[in-house]
Amino acid sequence: xMEEARYNQLVAMVFKRMLAAADAIDPDLLEAESTGDMLTLxxxxxxxxxxxxxxxxxxxxxxxxxxxxxxxxxxxxxxxQDDKARGMELFRFVAxxxxxxxxxxxxxxx
Numbered sequence: 001x002m003e004e005a006r007y008n009q010l011v012a013m014v015f016k017r018m019l020a021a022a023d024a025i026d027p028d029l030l031e032a033e034s035t036g037d038m039l040t041l042x043x044x045x046x047x048x049x050x051x052x053x054x055x056x057x058x059x060x061x062x063x064x065x066x067x068x069x070x071x072x073x074x075x076x077x078x079x080x081q082d083d084k085a086r087g088m089e090l091f092r093f094v095a096x097x098x099x100x101x102x103x104x105x106x107x108x109x110x
Contacts, residue, residue, distance in 0.1 A: 002058045002073065010073055011053050014060060014080070015039055018051065018094065021108045030102045041094075043102035049094060059083065060090060064097030 018039055022032035031042045037053040049064040060071045060080055071080040071090045080090035091108055098106035 007055070007058045011060065014090065015051070017091070017108050021106050024107065025104055029104050030098065041098055043098075045101060047101035049097040049101060051094060062090065062094060062097070064094070065100060069093060
C-alpha cells in the first residue's frame with residue numbers, strides 16, 4: 001500500500017488542480033469550498049460534486065451524478081482510476097459532473 005506521505009502529496013496536488021480549475025469559473029456559476037479533506041463544488045442550482053479523501057484506504061471518493069465513486073492512484077499511468085475498473089479517471093469524472101450540474105466547462109490548468 002502507498003505510504004501516507006506519498007498519498008498526502010498526491011491528494012494535495014489533486015485539490016490544488018481542482019481549485020485552480022474552479023477559480024477560473026464565475027463564482028455565480030460554480031463555487032468551490034475546501035475544508036480539510038473535502039472539496040465541495042456547488043453549482044448555482046445548489047447541486048454539488050463532493051471530492052473527499054479516504055485516508056484509511058488511500059483513495060479519493062467523489063460523490064456526483066447520484067453515485068459515489070472511489071479512485072485509486074495508479075503509479076504506472078500516474079492517474080487516479082476508479083476502483084471497479086470501469087475506465088473512469090478522476091479528473092475527467094469530476095469535469096463531467098461539474099458540466100452536468102453547472103453547464104460550464106471545468107478546465108484544469110496544465
